[in-house]
Amino acid sequence: MSKQYGFYVDTDKCIKCWACEIACKQWNGIQAGTVARRKVHEVTTGTFPNVTRKFISLSCMHCANPACASVCPAGAITKRSEDGIVVVDKNKCIGCHYCFMACPFGVPQYTDEGMEKCDCCIGNGVTPGDTPHCVMSCPTQALQFGELAELGDAVSQMTAAEIVGTPLASANATAGPTVTAATVVMTPDELAIDDGGEKVAAVNSNGC
Amino acid sequence: MAELQTVWGWLPAIYLFLAGLSAGTFLAVTVLRFAVPDRFNRTITYGSWAALAFLAVGLLALLAETEKPFQALIMFTSFVNFSSWMTIGAWLLLVAFVLFLVNAILVTPRLVQNAGASAKTAGKVVAIIGAVAAVCVALYSAVLLGAAPSVPLWQTWTLPLLFLASAVDTGLALTLMVLLFDKDKTDNPKVVALFERAICVAVVVEALVLAAFVLTSLSSDVTSAYSASILTSGAMSVPFWAGVVIIGLAIPLVISAIAAATSGKDTKLPVAASVAGGACSLVGGLALRYVVLAAGTHAAIIAPLAFEAMLGIQLML
Amino acid sequence: MTEKKSLTRRTFLQGTAALGALAALTGCTSSSLEEAPVNQEAIDGGEVEVRHAWCQMCGPARTSCSTLCYIKDGRWVNVEGNPAAGNNWGRGSRSLCAKGQAAMQTIYDPTRLLYPMKRVGEKGEGKFERCTWDEGIQAFADKLKELADDGMPQALGMLSPQFWPVLAQMGRRFMNVYGTPNYMHSAICASQRAASKRISIGPKADCAPKQMDKTELLVIWGANPENSAVNQGQPANIVKQKARGMKLIDIRPMMDQLTSKADIWLPIRPGTDGALALAFLNVIIGEDLYDHDFAENWCNGFDKLAEHVKQFSPEWAAEKTGLDAEQIRTVARIMGTTKPMGILYGNGIGDQQNDGNWECVSICLIEAITGNLDVPGGGGAGKVAPPPLVKTSAIDILTDRMPESDIDKENGFAPGVGNLVAPEFPRWYQGPKTWESGGSTAYYKGLMSILSEEPYPLRAVLGQGSNPFGATRQPKNVAEALKKLEFYVVVDTHWNSSCDYADYVLPACSHYEAGQQFATKNSPAGTFIGMNQQIQEPMGESRSDWDFLLDLAVAMGYGDDFWGGDMDECLREQLAGSGITLEQLREANGGIFVERTDGAKPTDPVYQNYGELFAMLPNGKVQCYNEWIGGKPNCMETGELGFLPEYSGPPEGIAETPDLVEEYPLIISDVHAYRLCEHSYYVSIPYLRELQPYPWVRINPATAKKYGIADGDWVKIESPYGWCKLQAQYFEGISPEVLMARRGWWQSCEELGLPGYGSLDGGADTTVLYNTDIEKFDPFHSSMAKQTLVKISKTEEGEE
Numbered sequence A: 001m002s003k004q005y006g007f008y009v010d011t012d013k014c015i016k017c018w019a020c021e022i023a024c025k026q027w028n029g030i031q032a033g034t035v036a037r038r039k040v041h042e043v044t045t046g047t048f049p050n051v052t053r054k055f056i057s058l059s060c061m062h063c064a065n066p067a068c069a070s071v072c073p074a075g076a077i078t079k080r081s082e083d084g085i086v087v088v089d090k091n092k093c094i095g096c097h098y099c100f101m102a103c104p105f106g107v108p109q110y111t112d113e114g115m116e117k118c119d120c121c122i123g124n125g126v127t128p129g130d131t132p133h134c135v136m137s138c139p140t141q142a143l144q145f146g147e148l149a150e151l152g153d154a155v156s157q158m159t160a161a162e163i164v165g166t167p168l169a170s171a172n173a174t175a176g177p178t179v180t181a182a183t184v185v186m187t188p189d190e191l192a193i194d195d196g197g198e199k200v201a202a203v204n205s206n207g208c
Numbered sequence B: 001m002a003e004l005q006t007v008w009g010w011l012p013a014i015y016l017f018l019a020g021l022s023a024g025t026f027l028a029v030t031v032l033r034f035a036v037p038d039r040f041n042r043t044i045t046y047g048s049w050a051a052l053a054f055l056a057v058g059l060l061a062l063l064a065e066t067e068k069p070f071q072a073l074i075m076f077t078s079f080v081n082f083s084s085w086m087t088i089g090a091w092l093l094l095v096a097f098v099l100f101l102v103n104a105i106l107v108t109p110r111l112v113q114n115a116g117a118s119a120k121t122a123g124k125v126v127a128i129i130g131a132v133a134a135v136c137v138a139l140y141s142a143v144l145l146g147a148a149p150s151v152p153l154w155q156t157w158t159l160p161l162l163f164l165a166s167a168v169d170t171g172l173a174l175t176l177m178v179l180l181f182d183k184d185k186t187d188n189p190k191v192v193a194l195f196e197r198a199i200c201v202a203v204v205v206e207a208l209v210l211a212a213f214v215l216t217s218l219s220s221d222v223t224s225a226y227s228a229s230i231l232t233s234g235a236m237s238v239p240f241w242a243g244v245v246i247i248g249l250a251i252p253l254v255i256s257a258i259a260a261a262t263s264g265k266d267t268k269l270p271v272a273a274s275v276a277g278g279a280c281s282l283v284g285g286l287a288l289r290y291v292v293l294a295a296g297t298h299a300a301i302i303a304p305l306a307f308e309a310m311l312g313i314q315l316m317l
Numbered sequence C: 001m002t003e004k005k006s007l008t009r010r011t012f013l014q015g016t017a018a019l020g021a022l023a024a025l026t027g028c029t030s031s032s033l034e035e036a037p038v039n040q041e042a043i044d045g046g047e048v049e050v051r052h053a054w055c056q057m058c059g060p061a062r063t064s065c066s067t068l069c070y071i072k073d074g075r076w077v078n079v080e081g082n083p084a085a086g087n088n089w090g091r092g093s094r095s096l097c098a099k100g101q102a103a104m105q106t107i108y109d110p111t112r113l114l115y116p117m118k119r120v121g122e123k124g125e126g127k128f129e130r131c132t133w134d135e136g137i138q139a140f141a142d143k144l145k146e147l148a149d150d151g152m153p154q155a156l157g158m159l160s161p162q163f164w165p166v167l168a169q170m171g172r173r174f175m176n177v178y179g180t181p182n183y184m185h186s187a188i189c190a191s192q193r194a195a196s197k198r199i200s201i202g203p204k205a206d207c208a209p210k211q212m213d214k215t216e217l218l219v220i221w222g223a224n225p226e227n228s229a230v231n232q233g234q235p236a237n238i239v240k241q242k243a244r245g246m247k248l249i250d251i252r253p254m255m256d257q258l259t260s261k262a263d264i265w266l267p268i269r270p271g272t273d274g275a276l277a278l279a280f281l282n283v284i285i286g287e288d289l290y291d292h293d294f295a296e297n298w299c300n301g302f303d304k305l306a307e308h309v310k311q312f313s314p315e316w317a318a319e320k321t322g323l324d325a326e327q328i329r330t331v332a333r334i335m336g337t338t339k340p341m342g343i344l345y346g347n348g349i350g351d352q353q354n355d356g357n358w359e360c361v362s363i364c365l366i367e368a369i370t371g372n373l374d375v376p377g378g379g380g381a382g383k384v385a386p387p388p389l390v391k392t393s394a395i396d397i398l399t400d401r402m403p404e405s406d407i408d409k410e411n412g413f414a415p416g417v418g419n420l421v422a423p424e425f426p427r428w429y430q431g432p433k434t435w436e437s438g439g440s441t442a443y444y445k446g447l448m449s450i451l452s453e454e455p456y457p458l459r460a461v462l463g464q465g466s467n468p469f470g471a472t473r474q475p476k477n478v479a480e481a482l483k484k485l486e487f488y489v490v491v492d493t494h495w496n497s498s499c500d501y502a503d504y505v506l507p508a509c510s511h512y513e514a515g516q517q518f519a520t521k522n523s524p525a526g527t528f529i530g531m532n533q534q535i536q537e538p539m540g541e542s543r544s545d546w547d548f549l550l551d552l553a554v555a556m557g558y559g560d561d562f563w564g565g566d567m568d569e570c571l572r573e574q575l576a577g578s579g580i581t582l583e584q585l586r587e588a589n590g591g592i593f594v595e596r597t598d599g600a601k602p603t604d605p606v607y608q609n610y611g612e613l614f615a616m617l618p619n620g621k622v623q624c625y626n627e628w629i630g631g632k633p634n635c636m637e638t639g640e641l642g643f644l645p646e647y648s649g650p651p652e653g654i655a656e657t658p659d660l661v662e663e664y665p666l667i668i669s670d671v672h673a674y675r676l677c678e679h680s681y682y683v684s685i686p687y688l689r690e691l692q693p694y695p696w697v698r699i700n701p702a703t704a705k706k707y708g709i710a711d712g713d714w715v716k717i718e719s720p721y722g723w724c725k726l727q728a729q730y731f732e733g734i735s736p737e738v739l740m741a742r743r744g745w746w747q748s749c750e751e752l753g754l755p756g757y758g759s760l761d762g763g764a765d766t767t768v769l770y771n772t773d774i775e776k777f778d779p780f781h782s783s784m785a786k787q788t789l790v791k792i793s794k795t796e797e798g799e800e
């Protein structure tokens, strides 16, 4: 593969301000009350007063082997070879909703024009590889965008070493450098459904 | 709060149900046709056309669920990616549709009068290939779900079996309902009794597969277990227990069992009861598809135990 | 086999959450100045036009962000932060907060007020008909002339809860020329905090660190920077310094976003911060953790304070605050020993508690006696920026035009202060030196003069950009007052909940439709100046806030003092001597950046410059024993102020009013500086409303279950004073005895089909719940509590 762009979200810096989410909407002309290409998720665990909140801003992961593309009957989803961005051709899309059932992140959403998801802003005029609007909007610089390798370098070696052994790191071991764990690019063809764990207190996107 | 799957709603449930019913009916009439040659022409004719109609209506339901149904109709541009089970299924359905159509024409006496021997053989060949296609259609509807990797509930080999069993069950039920109004039935009471018995077996098999499906899911990964609990004790528990288990399995089983036991005796079960039993089977078949779809929670929707993971990491530091 | 564990979003989230705790991401800037603007082609081709505007969506109380507005086919379609201006974390930043990202929707909002309206029915009945601007302005001018003829110009009050330039500059100029001092500040906003600081450690000293890169411990206390100052760089800086190793303590009732990143969270019972502050002083002094040099040389009456705080043990405070005594002790020790320490305290305390003054004074004293004032990384001590390269002047508010009465002269009040209807601060405090901008009346108390007629009733009120049903407490009392008021004029972008009581309601356009304001931003790299360029012709018959005041002045015959009613002339006057003309600014679509070429860099200040910092204070020292206010009349002139910090707590509290607890077992407070709204508005903006469609109250699930309340149920919340209906939302990050709401939900959102809710009892605004016993307001700066006891129940079926 030549280039692969990806996002990095530093959950220590994300303050769930929603700027990225709205930036994405306005620049992609998405009407309120419809879909969201980017969503800020929250995971709340524990009980008062020992509570943990984590905020994670997610969009499409531009997977190495996009599950969405392989199930799409119309061949509407392509992974661009030049930059790894996964794009949807809305003209081809028939809106069968099958890709949602395939995507491990529940990313695809639908309007009557077809499937909607992040295209790294290339559809709204950002040159592929330039900083997309959500990243640009992030007040704390928690959200980053760039070539996977470079994003990886930005995470210290120490950190990279530490995360080996986490489910995430091992899942990505075959995908390339360990640090891909830090980005959102991954290989869904390895997907199976995980086990483990209880349901946590709450995951919501609109809470306080 | 229940996290129901809503991206695929009622229409795909109808589609999955009708595809199964169509396949089951096709299989039932074909078996009838070969087992009791030259009898039950009415049943076979009506059954064959019904199989075709169900398939067509089912397909329309599926198309209607897409955002762009008219575009989807143009199969040569909208079903082109053969790594997708939906594409394979679409073409399979088309093939099945053609076979069912030819078969239906060939078994309709008014359309093919005085067919020659070779035409009859050809008709039989079509029926046999059609039966193979029917089995594929019945299985396929479950494979389509199973090929969506992010819905854990659907990731089990029991699901295709369950859908196949339900297809056979509903097909038998429908065929029986037609049979009951076939005048040939009075000459062949044994056939009816056999059908009732077959239904009993099919229902028991389906019940066993259903139990396997629910139990394995309950003890599987979190999302599967969560989904299965939606069926057994959650938001779908009423349609599941009342619709699938009682109406779809228990009542038909009881009626068919009584009917089978009393056949040929004086205290025969009224026809209306058998028809009602058949109707219950159909309702159960539809309910089954609906609850399986609705409980198909996407893995991404269930929360992670991020906290535990983090604790683990921090200890390492 | 677990090695090959499959990857779902679940494991992925786990991974990222874990990773975040470790990530040390450095030098990975996401955008740079060099990067081409978006859609450069479209801009070059003329399809898209870019204009400059200052975003003011988080209100005048914080500085604004410079934005680039993209206009296509005559419609404003997109907005982004202007990288040239140095918003947020600095030059190159294109970030804007959530609100800023939705700015376009504010001008196309279908619920906007478009035509001048005149009341034809009874007050409160809501019967209005269209009229003309001239009619409205003339009627107001006639009323003002009538008051002046009666020798009572002071019977005009202007509602100005914040320091909005329109009112703080043009409005104040009008008031000075006309002769009323009754500028009605909310008495629950930042000036409360500022005054307490002024009288204890001096106006120039600060508790918040201005060199946070050196801070070792930051205490966030009743402040909400992640919501209220999203794009001013505060949250960005805090998370950055946190990554460097700065420790963070957060003292807020609810676990807000930054709280979740804190090392220690003190989930304090609302309204009891004063007790906590006193206990901190008790431990810090009692355990000898204070800075002896500082106490000896720079404190006035340290020993008296030391003696006084002995009574406020952590055990005593634990009972009030609901915190654990040992935890209080531990945190006090950390605050006493970790240096440098800064304290970022905010509107949640001080400004909105009945004992807000002593509470903030105590906080200032903690910062002072621990030796943290004016040291790098401690309170204040900012680097000195090189001087701005573009010098403009503010509008002269013509203070000298305010007539000085005999009372003013005799008592040394600033001119007009003797005539204040309800002084926000004691009159003696509002002297010419401390109160250059003119007198200030407390909003609620001022409105109540209409009912009490003490010392005289206000007879005309201008509500321009303020909704008195939400900005202050107890809208039902406000409604009574407005009913009795002779003349109430509203100038607003929307039909706010008080409009039904107005005589005239005049439609204001937003600043995006006016183009009558500019601002500068100075940085080491240079100085940026940008204009609010007009982005859209005013909607309907709406008109600019500036023009309204100018037209009113002209109608009053004050044309000569108001540039003949021409705002452009006023702007030229402000620009005079800057080297930049109004025309240049109006043409500069990205604003103008004047680069610094002399190589000047920010310099270190003189640290611990206490002589100068404390110069204004009695004896030139920090007022541990407060001789500035002690022994002097309070703002109500009903008694004397004390010398040493006292705790009174919320008017209704779990420890304070145990009798009430039986019926009202929970304590509630609210947050207003929320990131999806500005005070009570922008609830009509689709992108913002979509994220939070319904008025919420956070509740601990354990409490909710006790009352049979499910997540998402509508609940009735009742205090001894009123009740409202909110949607319960489960949240573990809040104590089981506490509720927290977001105030202000009167706007509907048409695009999403979501309703607005009432402001009176039965509506969705928590302001109906609070105590308004004027005797209980802070005796120094008039602040009033937004904490009270409540009971909660599920609303009856269908009562949603």
Ligand SMILES: Nc1nc2c(c(=O)[nH]1)N[C@H]1C(S)=C(S)[C@@H](COP(=O)(O)OP(=O)(O)OC[C@H]3O[C@@H](n4cnc5c(=O)[nH]c(N)nc54)[C@H](O)[C@@H]3O)O[C@H]1N2
Pocket (backbone or CB within 6 Å): C057, C058, C059, C061, C062, C162, C189, C190, C221, C222, C223, C224, C225, C227, C228, C229, C251, C252, C253, C254, C256, C268, C269, C270, C271, C272, C273, C345, C346, C347, C348, C349, C669, C670, C671, C672, C673, C674, C675, C676, C677, C678, C679, C787
């Ligand atoms: N987005 C946005 N930004 C704004 C504004 C806005 O409306 N929206 N308004 C502007 C204005 S006018 C102002 S004054 C500033 C205010 O900005 P801040 O000073 O940051 O104050 P608030 O957001 O009012 O509240 C601070 C915190 O106090 C908490 N709190 C509430 N009650 C109590 C209590 O009893 N004790 C303690 N310890 N904490 C409590 C609240 O939960 C909240 O987190 O923000 C300005 N910025």
Ligand SMILES: Nc1nc2c(c(=O)[nH]1)N[C@H]1C(S)=C(S)[C@@H](COP(=O)(O)OP(=O)(O)OC[C@H]3O[C@@H](n4cnc5c(=O)[nH]c(N)nc54)[C@H](O)[C@@H]3O)O[C@H]1N2
Pocket (backbone or CB within 6 Å): C061, C161, C162, C186, C188, C189, C190, C347, C352, C464, C465, C466, C467, C468, C470, C471, C472, C491, C492, C493, C494, C496, C508, C509, C510, C511, C545, C670, C671, C672, C673, C678, C679, C680, C681, C743, C744, C766, C767, C786
């Ligand atoms: N319960 C509770 N009450 C509080 C607070 C709290 O935290 N809790 N916070 C207090 C604080 S710090 C403050 S500063 C005050 C703020 O109080 P206010 O400033 O009075 O805020 P709002 O009540 O939202 O009313 C603002 C009005 O201005 C209108 N408006 C918006 N834009 C424009 C414009 O461009 N021109 C004109 N003419 N009108 C416009 C809006 O439609 C709205 O009607 O509230 C105080 N009240």
Ligand code: SF4
Pocket (backbone or CB within 6 Å): A059, A060, A061, A062, A063, A066, A067, A068, A069, A086, A102, A103, A104, A105, A106, A107, A108, A117, A188
């Ligand atoms: S599978 Fe999901 S996350 Fe991956 S590329 Fe497709 S839509 Fe994006």
Ligand code: SF4
Pocket (backbone or CB within 6 Å): A068, A071, A072, A073, A074, A075, A076, A077, A088, A092, A093, A094, A095, A096, A097, A098, A099, A100, A108, A114, A115
């Ligand atoms: S919804 Fe569109 S993109 Fe998704 S699988 Fe169906 S045709 Fe492909």
Ligand code: SF4
Pocket (backbone or CB within 6 Å): A023, A024, A025, A027, A028, A037, A038, A059, A060, A117, A118, A119, A120, A121, A122, A132, A133, A134, A135
């Ligand atoms: S890269 Fe663009 S399309 Fe993708 S989430 Fe960000 S703003 Fe939206």
Ligand code: SF4
Pocket (backbone or CB within 6 Å): A009, A013, A014, A015, A016, A017, A018, A019, A020, A021, A040, A055, A057, A137, A138, A139, A140, A141, A142, A143
């Ligand atoms: S803009 Fe940045 S800080 Fe805000 S929610 Fe998005 S990722 Fe988090």
Ligand code: SF4
Pocket (backbone or CB within 6 Å): C055, C056, C057, C058, C059, C063, C064, C065, C096, C097, C098, C099, C100, C101, C229, C230, C231, C232
């Ligand atoms: S912080 Fe947000 S609302 Fe405030 S001025 Fe900046 S962009 Fe506007």
Ligand SMILES: [Mo]
Pocket (backbone or CB within 6 Å): C061, C161, C162, C188, C189, C190
């Ligand atoms: Mo404020």
